Amino acid sequence: MPKRFDLLVFDWDGTLMDSAGTIVSSIQNACRALDLPVPSDAASRHVIGLGLQEALEMLVPGRNAEDYLLLVERYRYYYLGQDMQIPLFEGVTQAIADLYDAGFLLAVATGKSRRGLDRALEHSRLGAYFHSTRCADECFSKPHPCMIEQIMDELGVSPARTVMIGDTSHDLKMAINAGVDALGAGYGAHPKEHLEALSPLICADSFVELNEWIKTNA
Numbered sequence: 001m002p003k004r005f006d007l008l009v010f011d012w013d014g015t016l017m018d019s020a021g022t023i024v025s026s027i028q029n030a031c032r033a034l035d036l037p038v039p040s041d042a043a044s045r046h047v048i049g050l051g052l053q054e055a056l057e058m059l060v061p062g063r064n065a066e067d068y069l070l071l072v073e074r075y076r077y078y079y080l081g082q083d084m085q086i087p088l089f090e091g092v093t094q095a096i097a098d099l100y101d102a103g104f105l106l107a108v109a110t111g112k113s114r115r116g117l118d119r120a121l122e123h124s125r126l127g128a129y130f131h132s133t134r135c136a137d138e139c140f141s142k143p144h145p146c147m148i149e150q151i152m153d154e155l156g157v158s159p160a161r162t163v164m165i166g167d168t169s170h171d172l173k174m175a176i177n178a179g180v181d182a183l184g185a186g187y188g189a190h191p192k193e194h195l196e197a198l199s200p201l202i203c204a205d206s207f208v209e210l211n212e213w214i215k216t217n218a
Contacts, residue, residue, distance in 0.1 A: 005181075005218045007157040008099060009148055011166035012110040012120060013048055014188030016096075016207075019086045020167075022079065023048055023189075027059065030074035034067070036060050048189040049111045049170040051136030083116075084123055089187070089207040093126070099214065100129040105155050108133040109147035109164070109174070131155055143173035148180060163201070163218065165210070172198040185210060 013019045024044040031038045039059045047055035056071050057063075063071075100106055106129055110117055114135045121127035132154050134147040152162055164175035167188020172195060175182035184203035186192035196203045201217075204210035 003104070003218065005104070005163045006161040007105040007107060007152065007155060007163070008214070008218065009107045009109050009151055009162060009164045009180075011049065011164075011168070011171045011185070012108055012112055012117065014167035014190075015165060015171075015185045016088055016092050016126075017086055017120060017124070018089050019083075020045060020048055020189040022082060022086055026075050026078040027056070029078045030056075030071055031060060033074050034070055036063075036067075036071070045189045049142050049166070049168040051111055051141040052113065054136075054141050055111070079116075080119075083119065088124055088126075091208045091211055093124070095207070095211040095214075096126055096129050104218075105131045105157060107131060107151045107155070109142075109151065109166075109171075110134070111136045111142060111170070113137045142168075142170035143177055145174055145178035148174060148178035152178075152180075165214075167195070169194050169198060172200055175200075183210060183213065 010016055024041055027044045028038050037060060043059060047058050053068055053072055056068060108130055112135055114137055117133060117135050132151045134150055139146040148164060159179040162180040163183060164171060164180055165183045166172060167185035168190045172182045182200040184195035184200035186195055186203040187206050192203055202213045
């Protein structure tokens with residue numbers, strides 16, 4: 001059966017890597033270390049997918065620039081101290097290799113910094129499978145369509161042949177803004193019902209289920 005899509009654009013945290021809990025604890029520990037208000041788990045999960053400084057400004061509003069620089073530094077201290085132990089979701093390694101071999105163009109659009117994504121790609125050994133990647137410190141942050149638009153332009157793929165795959169409303173809104181279809185990873189950072197409200201083609205309960213849909217329908 002002919003492929004429906006040529007380009008699969010994946011979010012990273014909460015979609016391919018089971019990192020939402022580590023991100024939440026790193027945000028909260030950074031706030032505690034600086035005697036700032038500690039955001040709830042739900043509030044911290046909501047900002048996953050945004051650029052780091054934007055996320056922290058949303059969680060702890062009204063601070064000066066120096067406070068945010070310190071908060072970013074403390075967050076990175078806590079996160080980078082444990083990021084090499086964060087696992088990929090079950091089935092991700094084989095699925096990405098299989099999709100690459102099947103002829104799909106693969107990309108990553110993430111709220112991570114370039115440094116953070118490069119670390120994750122190297123540690124996971126998945127870097128060789130992705131044809132393009134964009135990070136929050138290189139583009140406008142989600143849900144602006146910049147990341148997807150730049151990836152499509154680089155790889156020469158139209159919106160009709162592109163699908164965005166992510167676990168947050170920021171990912172799915174970015175897909176809408178870019179005029180591409182979306183698949184929801186309902187096992188990640190945002191509640192499944194928040195993703196379903198944005199009408200993805202599927203909202204899967206696991207990466208295994210998501211991959212089965214891709215193999216059958218994409």
